[in-house]
Amino acid sequence: MVKRIKRKERDQLTAKDNSTLNPYTPPVARVRPGETVAVETWDAYGGVVSPTQSFQEAAEKGLVGALNPVTGPIYVEGAEPGDTLVVEILGIDLPEWGAASIIPGFGALEGWLNLMTPRTKVCAIRDGVVLYEADHGRVLEVPVDPFIGTIGVSPAHEAIQTLAPGPHGGNMDCPDVKPGNRLSLPVFQRGALFGLGDVHAVQGDGEICGTAIEVEATVKLRFSVEHRATAWPRVESASEVMTVCSARPLEDAARLAYRELIRWMTEHGWDRDDAYMFLSQAAKARVAQIVDPLYTVVAKLDKRYLRG
Amino acid sequence: MVKRIKRKERDQLTAKDNSTLNPYTPPVARVRPGETVAVETWDAYGGVVSPTQSFQEAAEKGLVGALNPVTGPIYVEGAEPGDTLVVEILGIDLPEWGAASIIPGFGALEGWLNLMTPRTKVCAIRDGVVLYEADHGRVLEVPVDPFIGTIGVSPAHEAIQTLAPGPHGGNMDCPDVKPGNRLSLPVFQRGALFGLGDVHAVQGDGEICGTAIEVEATVKLRFSVEHRATAWPRVESASEVMTVCSARPLEDAARLAYRELIRWMTEHGWDRDDAYMFLSQAAKARVAQIVDPLYTVVAKLDKRYLRG
């Protein structure tokens, strides 16, 4: 049986409770390790965009409220500061449409392209593809590859805006946080105080215009708690281990991610400098996003190389 | 018939002629568009590393001469400033070993890991795999994926060290510059004055310790000249179009690469802002390297999305 965690009504979302990951907001749900939960999430726009209303129109009408809202905090039984919270992503139910937007003042090329007009493009999602109607008339079929853009726990003392990523997770916009994979997060608060939202039907590396195909969704998850410490988010797929680190400039995010991957390898018997040299031959890296307050890089290693 | 372009003897390599791409060195060979050439290249160490001599030992003996030497300049008939030189990479013959090194003062985590000891690891290359003997005893088989690390043309007025990448190509360390793919480069000098070297049997994204499995090799190429301008290196594979840009910090390399990719799309009928938004959904990006004087990012788009 699956426990359902409902999202708040749109007009109940608040910037304080839903646009930060924080230790101050009382939990909205409690889950036990091993339990399967289905969590309803809002899209990054906070639910104000629709096939008949662009983000710009919503902004002009004063409708924009809590940005990038998360559903949470979810209290995970048994999680204590210093532990690691493991989140298995079991599935994501997508809706029938999602929307990308260009928002002036936001985006990787904002200053570089000049004169960008705000726009929202609503795309139908059907039969496993996003239907992107290009301005030149063609309808492009982009296969869905859904993942959770914002997912994390409460920091130790800070309340961090959900637009930002960090060691606590948050707005990593990492396409590898997807069904079939396991995400590990450090725990800073009793109960972890977990939250998530900002599901993307698909996203390109870098998320360069600042938005992906933003959707509301229902996410199926299972939690477990491990009594070991983790410094930064880690992801495991069937074939790869991955570290997800965020910083500015982008090379520092990459350095952090590689350093964490080296640490992971040394936990499995590798010599540190040898791991460093080996990653120089065998690592993969993904630029998750270069649009949020910190930029995110994912460093990856094929699992067959992990063990010493 | 294949025209062979021999490399210089090791003791004939000079920093001036072989460790820069420049308009001052007389061509060592001339080729015609359409002709197939096989070019011999030295490894990035300039030939001083062997199974019995580490880079450190060579340095202590004072043997290190021209670093990252290129074979060239090769004069391509018909290439004029403002043209585009297209280089088809037809094949790379690998030798029986290659070597990675940690060189103090060089590498992406140099300051972050402290106290790195210099080391060179020589790896056998056999049956399509690099045999990496890890310090913990296992021998890891890493499939070869050979490519040309340094490849470029003479700049307009500058002599640029072969350790650096830029609009002229150079030390891009881009694993997509490999057999089966086509590289386009801007032409700044009559004859293009092309050079290449620094072949890698395989390399991880980022080339984080500063070296890949460095090899000497023979590279088979075919040139053509197109009478149109190119701003930055572009690569085409059977399935993807790619732009290869270099800058610091790393996000600027990414911004440049995406901007070039948008430009490429507009050449095929895309609206600029629409291309920007679409890449936010469908682009891929590779961190080629974060160790050279400028860092390199490759932005990619599936070809089926290119045409408007």
Place this chain on the structure above:
Amino acid sequence: MVKRIKRKERDQLTAKDNSTLNPYTPPVARVRPGETVAVETWDAYGGVVSPTQSFQEAAEKGLVGALNPVTGPIYVEGAEPGDTLVVEILGIDLPEWGAASIIPGFGALEGWLNLMTPRTKVCAIRDGVVLYEADHGRVLEVPVDPFIGTIGVSPAHEAIQTLAPGPHGGNMDCPDVKPGNRLSLPVFQRGALFGLGDVHAVQGDGEICGTAIEVEATVKLRFSVEHRATAWPRVESASEVMTVCSARPLEDAARLAYRELIRWMTEHGWDRDDAYMFLSQAAKARVAQIVDPLYTVVAKLDKRYLRG
């Protein structure tokens, strides 16, 4: 008459209340605009360093508690979100010693110099100079130039660690926040919820080892509230207007500070692009610090140029 705002006892300091600027901690004092207050502050070490105890020793004994603690929140009557809080710095009473420290993992050259040993140097402060006993034996007299390192208001929804600077002020480590000058801060919460600490007897540009001559102090202030919005902290001295902005990489902090200074000029009748061109001839800039989570640049203009 001066109203005294006492600091908490050292063992009453908490990370939650004193190592963040936040909207969650109840005010410890209320002040009226125009009232003069004398605020007691702890040093950045949270009071654990003394002439007989280095930071390292305190850390080994487990004594390190709330880092970079602020005294506050101080509720300023009449301050409303959207207003500007103006803080006149009337004076700073210094103690008889202060202490600089090198803390592994922290500091601008941390990775660049390798092998740094932790150390704390306690310096006497006497007759307006800091007496710095160099390892080579000389005692150098560095004139004091005291200022408030960490000073700010509560953010809108976040709780931001006091180690970080931002639009809300915080750990700007800006030597111009000193007696005789006025600091303007945006107000995000009713009452502003102001806090301060981290006084420095003197500091070099960049604060490169991560610490200045850190002191506990008593700071005399007077507040006023203006019903206009401010985007980033601004400082006014008798002769200059200054903007204080924080970002990474450092050039983005500089760009923000210059953009704010241009904005300030346009408020006084300058054409925007003309202001931009004029600052290219007449601006001064200070690198406040390159060691905190965001780096801080101060851009300055002589007041006689301000008015159009």
Place this chain on the structure above:
Amino acid sequence: MVKRIKRKERDQLTAKDNSTLNPYTPPVARVRPGETVAVETWDAYGGVVSPTQSFQEAAEKGLVGALNPVTGPIYVEGAEPGDTLVVEILGIDLPEWGAASIIPGFGALEGWLNLMTPRTKVCAIRDGVVLYEADHGRVLEVPVDPFIGTIGVSPAHEAIQTLAPGPHGGNMDCPDVKPGNRLSLPVFQRGALFGLGDVHAVQGDGEICGTAIEVEATVKLRFSVEHRATAWPRVESASEVMTVCSARPLEDAARLAYRELIRWMTEHGWDRDDAYMFLSQAAKARVAQIVDPLYTVVAKLDKRYLRG
């Protein structure tokens, strides 16, 4: 007696010889250590701007030739690779006007302000002030503080464009390279192959719009050669020692400059880590420019602190 080194006629300037510092161009003059020389220089526009012709107009007429041209190479007798060239700046004769410009695609806030229109502002220089006629009508008097923007030697093997700064000097845009001060540069070529140009009547920190009050000028210099190595440019005034380093991002320029300053201190008896800690209390820093291919920071220390 002063030896005069004339500049080339404007139409004799070439990008190859005058817009790079390089080992390939034959010297235009030879000087002996101790000899006083007066060098004529062109402005950064290459002489195409005048009170009746903006840079934009010159560009539209196709008149723009060698950008940021240097007078040189000047061969300094006795200078050998590994030596240090010391350049005493004895005086700068300014003309009666100079010109600042906004050039689209260039400048620190180029992408941040959008839609910048090109413009050139010609300013009279009289009685020690630059007369800046602001758009709002006031004429602002900015005291002249003339210095040499581009000054350097030939690199070892590269030809580096004069728009770029580096260890060889080049386009540092450092206002401390001015009359009364001494500049030390590393020597890479026999004769040093020195060049200079790009004098500024005055410049703000950062040179944010990309240009200062650009002038042609006559610069009086005296050279000496020291048989010791220098890694990066150093400046000495009557009261301060300064290091001038260039990199991207800007914090790396600052780190380099501080590291060089620490090195300078250790040459005078300081312990390295103690020097690091002391600079954290007593250093000054100037952002020279954030508009060229590498950004430049000047780190400074009062001379009375230098000796151990």
